[in-house]
Amino acid sequence: MSLRLPRRASNGRKDATRLALLEAALNVFGEKGYHGAAVDDIVDRAGRSKGAAYFHFPSKAAIFRALVRELANQLVNSIQRKMDDVDSPAERLDAALLGLIDVFVRHRALARIVLIEVAGAGRAFSDDLIFVRRQFADLIERELDRAVEIGAIPPCDTHLIATAWFGALNEVAVHWLHDPDAGSLHASYPSLRQLLLQSVGFSPAEVDRVPLHA
Amino acid sequence: MSLRLPRRASNGRKDATRLALLEAALNVFGEKGYHGAAVDDIVDRAGRSKGAAYFHFPSKAAIFRALVRELANQLVNSIQRKMDDVDSPAERLDAALLGLIDVFVRHRALARIVLIEVAGAGRAFSDDLIFVRRQFADLIERELDRAVEIGAIPPCDTHLIATAWFGALNEVAVHWLHDPDAGSLHASYPSLRQLLLQSVGFSPAEVDRVPLHA
DNA sequence: ATCAACAAACCGACTGGTCAGTCGGTTTTT
DNA sequence: AAAAACCGACTGACCAGTCGGTTTGTTGAT
Numbered sequence: 400m401s402l403r404l405p406r407r408a409s410n411g412r413k414d415a416t417r418l419a420l421l422e423a424a425l426n427v428f429g430e431k432g433y434h435g436a437a438v439d440d441i442v443d444r445a446g447r448s449k450g451a452a453y454f455h456f457p458s459k460a461a462i463f464r465a466l467v468r469e470l471a472n473q474l475v476n477s478i479q480r481k482m483d484d485v486d487s488p489a490e491r492l493d494a495a496l497l498g499l500i501d502v503f504v505r506h507r508a509l510a511r512i513v514l515i516e517v518a519g520a521g522r523a524f525s526d527d528l529i530f531v532r533r534q535f536a537d538l539i540e541r542e543l544d545r546a547v548e549i550g551a552i553p554p555c556d557t558h559l560i561a562t563a564w565f566g567a568l569n570e571v572a573v574h575w576l577h578d579p580d581a582g583s584l585h586a587s588y589p590s591l592r593q594l595l596l597q598s599v600g601f602s603p604a605e606v607d608r609v610p611l612h613a
Numbered sequence: 614m615s616l617r618l619p620r621r622a623s624n625g626r627k628d629a630t631r632l633a634l635l636e637a638a639l640n641v642f643g644e645k646g647y648h649g650a651a652v653d654d655i656v657d658r659a660g661r662s663k664g665a666a667y668f669h670f671p672s673k674a675a676i677f678r679a680l681v682r683e684l685a686n687q688l689v690n691s692i693q694r695k696m697d698d699v700d701s702p703a704e705r706l707d708a709a710l711l712g713l714i715d716v717f718v719r720h721r722a723l724a725r726i727v728l729i730e731v732a733g734a735g736r737a738f739s740d741d742l743i744f745v746r747r748q749f750a751d752l753i754e755r756e757l758d759r760a761v762e763i764g765a766i767p768p769c770d771t772h773l774i775a776t777a778w779f780g781a782l783n784e785v786a787v788h789w790l791h792d793p794d795a796g797s798l799h800a801s802y803p804s805l806r807q808l809l810l811q812s813v814g815f816s817p818a819e820v821d822r823v824p825l826h827a
Numbered sequence: 828a829t830c831a832a833c834a835a836a837c838c839g840a841c842t843g844g845t846c847a848g849t850c851g852g853t854t855t856t857t
Numbered sequence: 858a859a860a861a862a863c864c865g866a867c868t869g870a871c872c873a874g875t876c877g878g879t880t881t882g883t884t885g886a887t
Contacts, residue, residue, distance in 0.1 A: 447863080449865065519646075519732050555804065555807075566783050569783075573780075578743075595812070651872060652872075662838045668836060835881080835882070835883085837879080846871095849868080856860085
């Protein structure tokens, strides 16, 4: 699980260390949670030293923050790209849902951090929490706005609905993270898809039309 | 904010102390989060001593666990009661939604703990997390099943949908908790209500019919 | 009713472990 | 030779949990 983390061009020893630290942080935070993870854990896993860590980041919180924002950006970009592969709002929303599920399934540590740890790390991180959630919600909101514009769905509170949608996926994913054996996340996709599309008033024809590129 | 916490009959000095501790825990955990709160904080706020705390509970984690389960039980019962005041599935689901919003608005510390802290406290508490979430979801699921049974909505994956619904409300509430000035939670109720009822295929007539007992 | 004797409930100073962050020193790069 | 990057032993603060001791409540014998 190497993961995509090269926000800044990753050449030179400095960047390599920064990357190694962030990648270790991803795994350690993902496994033990923010409070359960010690900086020494991250440092050890990265094969670096505490000095290196505090050369690159001013604090443990800063490591976490950098990681979260990096992950969120990469994730949002990746989803955006998948959405741009298709045209109609219904298809694009569908692509967003399936894309998120795919990533979560493939990178559980990422899912844990973005979906659970940011929320639970404490009030000091609530700005980061909102930042991440808002990014995802905006992705959805824009598409809903477009659907309203072209008359695919009736006008509605797209901001609220985007938030609610993300919450719905979030909750399902949290249960899955807790007990992955209780059923794959992909298995929830068809029901979730129908639920979401139907909730904003896409016509039944449209709800059924979009192919399930599973 | 005295709050409803008399699970076991609250008479005698012993029970009074237990209650005082739990109520203090509610406020302290609600303000500082699980990891940010020290047992001494709770003890001080309760006007008791550390000895008393460890006489009643074997550990800090046990205090948290007892509090969470107590809150969840009370909350679920209270919502169930509100649901039983009306008859049709749509009305009952509506009552559940509004009831939850009401309680969260009135008791932010409770909302913070049930919606955020349990999830963020760490993997050691994931059983409690699931316990709480499942209780709420079951409340919804039962009603959805009934709606399917009487033909008010088409058959669907009620288990998944109940989970998703709770997630939707959860997410909206989390944003509200982060910035209560951005808009009251009650203001989101009409849109949320329509979104949820419509998502499972209640007829438009039914969606509009139910009075908004705001 | 009175009072020992006992237990239940409570107190708070103390301890031991953990861990974020520091800093003098070393290696690598420019 | 100067600066950038890195090393890892150390420290100081914090805090969950302990424990000897005190107070409050209960029992039951006289």
